Amino acid sequence: MKSIQISTTIGIKEAGFDEGWLQDQIWENPACLGLGELEGVTKERAISSGGRLDILLKNPLDDSMFEVEVMLGETDPSHIIRTIRTCLDTHFNK
Numbered sequence: 001m002k003s004i005q006i007s008t009t010i011g012i013k014e015a016g017f018d019e020g021w022l023q024d025q026i027w028e029n030p031a032c033l034g035l036g037e038l039e040g041v042t043k044e045r046a047i048s049s050g051g052r053l054d055i056l057l058k059n060p061l062d063d064s065m066f067e068v069e070v071m072l073g074e075t076d077p078s079h080i081i082r083t084i085r086t087c088l089d090t091h092f093n094k
Helices: 019-028 077-092
Strands: 039-046 052-058 065-068
Antiparallel strands (some): 052 065
16 A cells, blocks of 8 residues: 655744744643643733743643743744743743
């Protein structure tokens, strides 16, 4: 029996979408992250350090918070540090 290829995995950019589209998908359905039934708190929030917080989600069962940084492609170490600083700034400068 011959095997046929049913689908091919392609990247989000290759499909014609961008970070904004992905951010909207996560905001509308946070459960897609596999972290439980989370609720959206804020999206695209400017922070005091001059950056922005892409998405902040909350678990209503224990009030734990999740910061989601949307970035297509590879993440460099400096970006990870900025994300952690953003999260800390948001948490401690409410």
